[in-house]
Amino acid sequence: MIHKGKGSEHVKYKRFMRKKFCRFCAEKTPFIDYKDTRTLKSYITERGKQLPSRMTGTCARHQRELTEAVKRARNIALLSFMEK
Amino acid sequence: MNYYENIVILDAALEDSGIDAAEKRITDLVEKAQGEVLKHERWGRRKLSYIINKHEKGYYLFFVFKSPPAAIKLLEELYKVFDPVFKFMIIKLRKKEIIALQNSLQANEPKPAEEPAPTAVEVAVEGDEVPSVAATGAAE
Ligand SMILES: [Zn+2]
Secondary structure, rough: HHHHHHHHHHHHHHHOOOOOOOOHOOOOOOOOOOOOOOHHOOOOOOOOOOHHHHHHOOHHHHHHHHHHHHHHHOOOOOOOOOOO | OEEEEEEEEOOOOOHHHHHHHHHHHHHHHHHHHHOOEEEEEEEEEEEEEEEEOEEEEEEEEEEEEEOOOHHHHHHHHHHHHOOEEEEEEEEEEOOOHHHHHHHHHHHHOOOOOOOEEEEEEEEOOOOOOOOOHHHHHHHO
C-alpha cells in the first residue's frame, strides 16, 4: 500500500518534469530585444513579475539579459510593473 | 560616434501635423549635433502599460541614430522642455546590437552605393517586430 502511494506520487511529480533548456541559447539569439514584448511576456507572470530561471530553464547569462530587457520595456510602458 | 536607440512617447491627443513637427524637431536636432538618423519608425497610438503623468495612451516614435554623445545631452534637454513629449528613453547600443542594426540596414538597402539619406524618409517596417508590439498592445 505504501509502495503504491509512493509510486503514484512519483508519477505525478514526473509529469511536471519537462526538459528545460535555454531558448536563447538554442536559437542563438544575438541579443534580447526589449521591444519584442511578445517574447518577454512569456517570461513574466500574469501579474508582470519576471519568472525565475529555475522555472523557465533560461541560462544565467540570458536571464541577466532578459532582466535588463524587461526593465527597459517597463520603463517605456511596453510592459507593466504590476498588473492590478 | 556612438549608436543610440531612442523611444519617445508623445501626447496621443496630438494631431498628425503636431507629430510631424515633433519628429522633425528631433531629427533636426540630431543632425545639427553632427548626428545621423539611421532609422525612424512610427509605432502610432498605443495604450500604455501603466499611467504616466495622467496619460493612458501615447504616440510612440522610435529612432535609431549615430551621433556624438553631446547630441544626447541636447536631446535630453529638449525633451525636458518639449511639451508634447511626456516620456522618453535613450539607449546606447552595444556591439551585438550594432551588428544586428547594420545587417538590417543593409537588408533594407540593396544598393550599397547609395548614401543613407533616404532612410530618414522611408519608414522601414522590418519583419513582424513592430506589428507584433502593436498587436499585443491592442489586445489588452
Ligand atoms: Zn542561454
